[in-house]
Amino acid sequence: MRDLVQxxxxxxxxxLEKISQSENVQRSVNYPIVFLFLGDLVKDALLTIKxxxxxxxxxxxxILYFHAxxxxxxxxxxxxxxxxxxxxxxxxxxxxxxxxxxxxxxTMLIELNKTFRKxxxxxxxxxxxxxxxxxxxxxxxxxxxxxxxxxIQEFTLLLKSILQESFRIVEVDLYGLLMEKQDGxxxxxxxSLGISFLKELDEYQQNEYHFEKDLQLIEDHLxxxxxxxxxxxxxxVYLLSDKNENGLIEDEALQQNYELxxxxxxxxxxxxxxxxxxxxxxYSHQSFKRAMKGNAxxxxxxxxxxxxxxxxxxxxxxxxxxxxxxxxxxxxxxxSKQPREKVLQLFDLSESxxxxxxxxxxxxxxxxxDMHELMRVSNSYRAIRKLSLNETEEFLYEGGTExxxxxxxxxxxxxxxxxxxxxxxxxxxxxxNIINHEQYGIYCAYSWTADNVHAESNxxxxxxxxxxxxxxxxxxxxxxLELTYQQIVDHCEFKKSLLPFSSKKxxxxxxxxxxxxIYGTKYELLRLKVKLEVLKQYRTVLKGLHRTLQxxxxxxxxxxxxxxxxxxxxxxxxxxxxxxxxxxxxSRVNELITAKLQEKRGPYFFxxxxxxxxxxxxxxxxxxxxxxxxxxxxxxxxxxTHEEFHRTFEDELLERANVLxxxxxxxxxxxxxxxxxxxxRLDESSSIHIEVFNYTQTNRxxxxxxxxxxxxxxxxxxxxxxxxxxxxxxxxxxxxxxGIEKLTLMGGFTLKDLIFYRNGEKYYKKYIxxxxxxxxxxEASV
Numbered sequence: 001m002r003d004l005v006q007x008x009x010x011x012x013x014x015x016l017e018k019i020s021q022s023e024n025v026q027r028s029v030n031y032p033i034v035f036l037f038l039g040d041l042v043k044d045a046l047l048t049i050k051x052x053x054x055x056x057x058x059x060x061x062x063i064l065y066f067h068a069x070x071x072x073x074x075x076x077x078x079x080x081x082x083x084x085x086x087x088x089x090x091x092x093x094x095x096x097x098x099x100x101x102x103x104x105x106x107t108m109l110i111e112l113n114k115t116f117r118k119x120x121x122x123x124x125x126x127x128x129x130x131x132x133x134x135x136x137x138x139x140x141x142x143x144x145x146x147x148x149x150x151x152i153q154e155f156t157l158l159l160k161s162i163l164q165e166s167f168r169i170v171e172v173d174l175y176g177l178l179m180e181k182q183d184g185x186x187x188x189x190x191x192s193l194g195i196s197f198l199k200e201l202d203e204y205q206q207n208e209y210h211f212e213k214d215l216q217l218i219e220d221h222l223x224x225x226x227x228x229x230x231x232x233x234x235x236x237v238y239l240l241s242d243k244n245e246n247g248l249i250e251d252e253a254l255q256q257n258y259e260l261x262x263x264x265x266x267x268x269x270x271x272x273x274x275x276x277x278x279x280x281x282x283y284s285h286q287s288f289k290r291a292m293k294g295n296a297x298x299x300x301x302x303x304x305x306x307x308x309x310x311x312x313x314x315x316x317x318x319x320x321x322x323x324x325x326x327x328x329x330x331x332x333x334x335x336s337k338q339p340r341e342k343v344l345q346l347f348d349l350s351e352s353x354x355x356x357x358x359x360x361x362x363x364x365x366x367x368x369x370d371m372h373e374l375m376r377v378s379n380s381y382r383a384i385r386k387l388s389l390n391e392t393e394e395f396l397y398e399g400g401t402e403x404x405x406x407x408x409x410x411x412x413x414x415x416x417x418x419x420x421x422x423x424x425x426x427x428x429x430x431x432x433n434i435i436n437h438e439q440y441g442i443y444c445a446y447s448w449t450a451d452n453v454h455a456e457s458n459x460x461x462x463x464x465x466x467x468x469x470x471x472x473x474x475x476x477x478x479x480x481l482e483l484t485y486q487q488i489v490d491h492c493e494f495k496k497s498l499l500p501f502s503s504k505k506x507x508x509x510x511x512x513x514x515x516x517x518i519y520g521t522k523y524e525l526l527r528l529k530v531k532l533e534v535l536k537q538y539r540t541v542l543k544g545l546h547r548t549l550q551x552x553x554x555x556x557x558x559x560x561x562x563x564x565x566x567x568x569x570x571x572x573x574x575x576x577x578x579x580x581x582x583x584x585x586x587s588r589v590n591e592l593i594t595a596k597l598q599e600k601r602g603p604y605f606f607x608x609x610x611x612x613x614x615x616x617x618x619x620x621x622x623x624x625x626x627x628x629x630x631x632x633x634x635x636x637x638x639x640x641t642h643e644e645f646h647r648t649f650e651d652e653l654l655e656r657a658n659v660l661x662x663x664x665x666x667x668x669x670x671x672x673x674x675x676x677x678x679x680x681r682l683d684e685s686s687s688i689h690i691e692v693f694n695y696t697q698t699n700r701x702x703x704x705x706x707x708x709x710x711x712x713x714x715x716x717x718x719x720x721x722x723x724x725x726x727x728x729x730x731x732x733x734x735x736x737x738x739g740i741e742k743l744t745l746m747g748g749f750t751l752k753d754l755i756f757y758r759n760g761e762k763y764y765k766k767y768i769x770x771x772x773x774x775x776x777x778x779e780a781s782v
Contacts, residue, residue: 001562001628005321008632009314012640013738014055027734028058029269032123032136034163037067038155039146045177047074048258049141057266062129064119068155070148080119082112084148091189093773095147095196100776102151106221112155113217116162124166135169137269140234141261143177145194150776153204153233158215161226173268174234175261176201178241178690180756181249188763191756195764196774198751204233205299236289237301238264241756244305245688245746257689260306263743267705267732282730283705292747294699302747307685309678310739311649315570315582321635322563323590328606329560332443335604338457343448346433346440347459348425349466349538354531361416361530363409368519370408374400380503381489381510389492389514390485405519413526417533426541435616438607442616446553449546460542467535474528481521492517552619559624559631578653578677585656589644597638610638649739650714653678675717682706682718682742690746692753699748702727707734707741714740 037046046067053060065079070086073079085101085108102108127133140156142149156172163170178194203209210230214223240260242253250256267283293300344350374397384392393401434445448459455461490496494513496506571579597605607613611634618627647655657674686704694700708715710733719731732743751757768774 001559001625002566004625004628004632005318005566006314008321008636009317011636012317013310013313015640027056027266027270028131029063029266030131031269032126032130032133032167033063033265033269034119034123034136034138034159035063035065036138036140036155036159037065038140038142038152039148040069040071041143041146042141042177043067043069043072043074044254045141045258045261046079048255049262050076050079052259052262056262059129062123062126064123064126066115066119066159068148068151078122080115082108082115084108084151089147092771095150095193096773096776098147099150102154106217109215110217110221112158113162113215116159119159120162120166123163133167135171136163136167137265138163138170138172139175139261139265140172141175141177142197143179144197144239145179145190147193149197150200152200153211154213154215156233157211157213157226157228161216171235172233173236174201174238175264176237176239177257178239178243178756180241180243180691189767191760192764192767192772192774195757195760198757199764200775201237202299202751205237205301207231209233232299236285237299239301239303239754240689241303241691243689243691243756245691247691247755253689256306259308260304260689260743263306263707263741264304264745267743270732283703283732288701288703288745288747291703292699292701294701294748296699296748296750298750300699300748300750302745303688303690303749304746305686305688305744306741307682307744308739308741309578309681309685311652312570312579312582313738315567315579316586316645317632317635317640318563318567318570319583319586320590320639321631322560322567323587324594324635324639325560325563325631327590327594328612329443329556331604331606332441333447335440336444336447336457337455338444340456340462343457343459344462346429347448347538347542348429348433349459349462349535354534357530357534358527361413361420362523362526363412365520365523367408368515368523371397371401371404371515371519374404381506382503384507384510385488385490387489388485389487389489389518392489392514393518401519405522409523409526413530417530420533420537422534422537423541426538427545430542430545431616436613438604438613441607441612442549442552442556442619446546446549449542449549451543451546460539460546463535463539463542467532467539470528470531470535474525474532477521477525477528481518481525484517484521551621552616555619555621555624555627559627562624562628578657578674578681580657581659582656585659588659590639593639593642593644596642610634648709648712650675650678650712671713672717675714678714678740679718679721682740686742686744688744688746690749691755692749693755693758700746701748703730703745704728705730705732705743705745707732707743709733709735 035046035049037043046065050065053063057063061078063078065076067073067079067081068084069081070084073081073083084098085105089097123136124133138156138160140152142152152174160170160172176197179190208230209228209232211228211233212225215226216224218224238260240257242257243249244253268285288302292302341350345353384395387395430445434440434448435442447455448457450458451460489510492510492513494509496509567583571582601608601610605611607615612618612630615627618630620626654671654674704727706715706718706729708731710716710731715731719729764774
């Protein structure tokens with residue numbers, strides 16, 4: 001279930017981004033970009049950066065990727081790859097042997113040339129995706145401790161030379177990933193691999209660096225030299241570590257480095273906002289290079305830091321889903337409070353319903369009059385007036401009435417009841433009238449059929465009550481029948497005449513009384529017998545149906561408990577004002593949206609076709625994910641699409657932080673206080689991803705850029721907050737609804753300023769003293 005929630009939280013975030021970027025061209029890159037990933041250790045970086053670019057850059061389909069790997073790569077659109085040799089290398093000389101193998105393998109060089117030319121051709125095919133094809137940016141990404149980076153010259157310059165045949169300018173940047181977190185047994189050797197690459201890199205970045213090698217292959221196996229005139233190999237080198245400038249290793253450091261690479265490329269290559277504002281300060285790549293270089297004679301390097309404060313989308317999705325689900329449960333519970341007569345009618349247990357059973361199972365009462373013809377003797381009223389009714393019946397009919405009643409009434413009813421099976425009828429009422437009815441639903445069915453629930457609407461209580469009443473009526477009629485049989489004819493209350501010659505008339509009056517009191521009562525007892533059997537079957541079937549609902553109701557409660565707990569847990573670690581009042585604020589938003597849905601779709605919209613009409617089907621035993629997914633789909637389509645969720649980041653933040661609750665009187669944050677907290681959060685979180693000795697760094701230069709809507713209140717606040725006395729501050733303008741981002745650039749340090757380099761050089765030297773070969777012969781003097 002947690003994976004489902006995360007999936008929909010991510011989907012919500014992406015939708016918000018797409019909405020805010022739908023008319024925003026600022027997320028497009030101006031020039032083509034080719035990413036060259038070198039080594040196995042940057043496979044995750046390739047996968048993540050490619051995904052980020054695809055999600056955030058409008059013309060990301062025109063970006064191409066290349067991966068040189070030894071063991072494993074990925075398959076994806078716009079990705080080219082080449083496998084390097086990967087067997088039989090000695091630990092002591094694996095970097096050197098990898099380079100020697102490549103230089104001696106003409107087949108691999110041929111394949112590399114073919115792949116690079118295919119890549120260049122495909123890049124030209126995507127020309128319409130970019131504003132200009134005068135320039136292409138080659139972005140090289142490698143982990144400094146990956147042995148494959150010993151081939152960085154060959155791969156970079158060969159690809160650059162082939163690209164130069166189609167593009168006038170090819171700018172090459174390097175992003176070197178440092179891993180300073182020690183892994184235990186191999187930290188010294190791994191560090192030494194990194195130091196060896198950094199030493200080579202320092203040579204590549206010298207103004208005197210040059211390169212010439214026959215790397216281009218054309219038809220008939222003819223070779224052409226790849227030449228690089230005296231100048232640094234890379235236009236810009238960013239070193240990004242898993243340790244920040246404060247010496248802290250963060251859990252999300254790798255992910256942040258990947259985000260940095262994506263954002264740095266966007267910052268350098270993005271389309272520039274044409275409107276001008278004196279404090280906007282758009283990024284200039286050449287200006288940053290010159291400023292960080294200063295008067296330094298040795299190569300200098302750059303690093304960066306990245307921070308973002310985003311709308312807490314996972315917490316929002318969880319709270320909205322939990323509150324919307326609670327609305328569903330409350331509606332179902334409220335609908336269960338119905339008058340008993342209404343519930344009995346839904347279950348087909350009203351008096352009119354019983355009348356249908358009587359008409360179906362009992363012979364017509366009119367047939368009782370047929371017994372008048374059964375009199376075996378002709379006599380006068382005088383002959384029976386002193387007899388009891390029991391004696392009179394035997395005297396007049398000699399058992400004929402009892403036989404007639406049995407054969408024509410009791411026996412047919414008995415046979416009917418033997419085969420009576422109301423399960424199908426009861427289940428039909430249960431599902432069609434209640435569970436599948438948009439006004440009632442499963443909770444009503446469960447609540448109304450529960451035992452020992454003393455609610456007026458509980459049908460089991462009603463059945464028990466009717467059963468008891470029916471049994472009491474049955475006892476009363478039996479007692480009445482017995483007493484009536486014992487009465488003397490002349491004492492019975494029927495209309496008598498004392499006139500002479502009225503014997504026949506009195507006999508006729510008595511017989512009407514007799515059949516009404518005796519067989520009318522017997523007929524009523526048969527009706528009660530049918531009613532009792534119907535009620536017993538209802539009780540039995542409904543108990544069984546209720547049992548089938550118990551796990552489903554438990555599952556509904558399980559989803560409710562999960563949503564409430566995970567919603568609370570999503571804010572457990574946060575006491576920040578920037579995450580304040582999510583539950584209270586979105587509870588009000590949810591109430592507003594629910595009211596709108598009720599107005600548009602009716603008071604019982606929860607159980608209509610677009611929402612939870614088939615709620616019963618989503619309640620598979622032990623599979624709460626089915627119901628949860630349906631809930632999230634409904635929220636995603638019917639709730640999260642409302643304009644209340646598409647407000648600007650700062651508007652939503654300000655209103656949410658200021659919402660007053662009924663439970664406590666919180667101090668309201670002013671806009672300035674809230675913006676100050678947001679500013680400090682971004683500043684503290686965007687620390688540089690490299691640790692340097694500050695006192696050795698003579699030319700530290702910084703630039704800081706916000707990614708957000710320059711016209712927004714917070715952005716103007718941030719621009720005015722820091723006048724740029726110590727560093728340049730600018731804004732990469734784009735309309736964003738999901739958050740604010742900040743990118744800090746820092747350059748001007750040398751390798752000897754790095755704590756990693758200073759601490760690691762002793763391991764490198766010790767390995768060299770013990771015969772380890774980290775370089776080729778051409779670089780052995782490094």
